[in-house]
Amino acid sequence: MIYGYNGCDHLEPVLEALLAAGNRVDPHPQVTGPFRPSQGGMYCPLIDAIDFAVIADIPRVPDVAFDPDDDAIFCHSCWLPIYGGENLRRSREAWERATGKPFQPNTDR
Numbered sequence: 001m002i003y004g005y006n007g008c009d010h011l012e013p014v015l016e017a018l019l020a021a022g023n024r025v026d027p028h029p030q031v032t033g034p035f036r037p038s039q040g041g042m043y044c045p046l047i048d049a050i051d052f053a054v055i056a057d058i059p060r061v062p063d064v065a066f067d068p069d070d071d072a073i074f075c076h077s078c079w080l081p082i083y084g085g086e087n088l089r090r091s092r093e094a095w096e097r098a099t100g101k102p103f104q105p106n107t108d109r
């Protein structure tokens with residue numbers, strides 16, 4: 001059980017195993033739990049890329065999809081994603097290419 005967990009029950013065992021293996025949630029100044037709000041809904045940002053070997057054998061509901069190519073895990077039942085550090089790095093780079101500006105995380109929300 002993750003202290004302050006604010007995601008769905010389907011993703012908690014997966015996230016717990018990833019954190020036990022050494023990955024970390026990127027901290028947010030206003031949110032205690034691993035999931036944080038955004039314009040697109042709640043999501044969980046991890047600092048390191050997701051190690052899918054760590055979670056390959058974890059029992060999970062069919063609605064939880066692993067996407068190694070996208071470095072992401074998604075619960076289709078609750079519409080909640082976990083993004084690995086590689087996914088977030090690619091997203092920041094795409095945002096910078098599209099806007100021509102350096103990425104600045106918005107921590108006001």
Ligand SMILES: [Zn+2]
Nearest residue numbers: 008010075078
């Ligand atoms: Zn769920």
